[in-house]
Amino acid sequence: DTGVSQNPRHKITKRGQNVxxxxxxxxxxxxxxxxxxxxxxxxxxxxxxxxxxxxEKSRLLSDRFSAERPKGSFSTLEIQRTExxxxxxxxxxxxxxxxxxxxQFFGPGTRLTVL
Amino acid sequence: xxxxxQLDSQVPVFEEAxxxxxxxxxxxxxxxxxxxxxxxxxxxxxxxxYLSGSTLVESINGFEAEFNKSQTSFHLRKPSVHISxxxxxxxxxxxxxxxxxxxxxxxxxxxxxx
Numbered sequence: 001d002t003g004v005s006q007n008p009r010h011k012i013t014k015r016g017q018n019v020x021x022x023x024x025x026x027x028x029x030x031x032x033x034x035x036x037x038x039x040x041x042x043x044x045x046x047x048x049x050x051x052x053x054x055x056e057k058s059r060l061l062s063d064r065f066s067a068e069r070p071k072g073s074f075s076t077l078e079i080q081r082t083e084x085x086x087x088x089x090x091x092x093x094x095x096x097x098x099x100x101x102x103x104q105f106f107g108p109g110t111r112l113t114v115l
Numbered sequence: 116x117x118x119x120x121q122l123d124s125q126v127p128v129f130e131e132a133x134x135x136x137x138x139x140x141x142x143x144x145x146x147x148x149x150x151x152x153x154x155x156x157x158x159x160x161x162x163x164x165y166l167s168g169s170t171l172v173e174s175i176n177g178f179e180a181e182f183n184k185s186q187t188s189f190h191l192r193k194p195s196v197h198i199s200x201x202x203x204x205x206x207x208x209x210x211x212x213x214x215x216x217x218x219x220x221x222x223x224x225x226x227x228x229x
Contacts, residue, residue: 004158031215040124042205042219043159056216091159095215102215106151106159 004107020078025094035091121220136191138206148189149207
């Protein structure tokens with residue numbers, strides 16, 4: 001399978017715990033994006049990488065959230081001191097980066113439930 | 116700043132009937148437009164896109180969308196739906212002068228019944 005993969009697919013945690021999600025993009029894709037999707041809403045942009053550089057972060061990304069993409073390959077999204085409001089589907093997408101707005105390929109998502 | 120409005124949160128439709136999903140956007144600059152589909156328990160998949168050229172774009176499974184600049188719309192249509200078209204459909208917009216940041220609409224749930 002050469003698509004975008006995300007792990008874990010589901011995560012249940014208690015409020016206050018830290019969680020980390022992983023995204024493996026399509027191998028030749030330079031750009032990687034994280035989105036958050038809550039029930040009844042479309043995906044909301046969180047952050048974006050061009051290779052290993054994090055070039056933009058949304059105001060939605062509080063200081064409890066951090067994302068990395070070491071070596072420009074896989075990426076991790078960590079949420080510290082989780083809150084119930086963090087419960088959502090976290091989506092990762094990647095694109096070639098060859099054009100200004102090229103197609104983004106999405107992974108299946110990680111569903112986070114904070115109890 | 117961009118915004119995308121999908122006017123219908125849910126659209127029930129009978130099999131073999133036509134369907135139209137409405138999408139309106141606002142932007143101060145030129146845009147690229149996309150429709151993504153999310154089947155149950157699957158990730159988002161690109162259905163079709165408008166970048167330039169002909170304002171009518173088509174997908175391989177019978178959907179089409181028309182870019183209307185004056186009405187700032189990108190409505191999605193299919194003349195005859197199948198049960199397998201049951202899914203959530205998202206409209207997205209990206210500024211042509213940006214790196215490709217997408218703004219998504221809230222989605223329209225299409226439920227096809229026999």
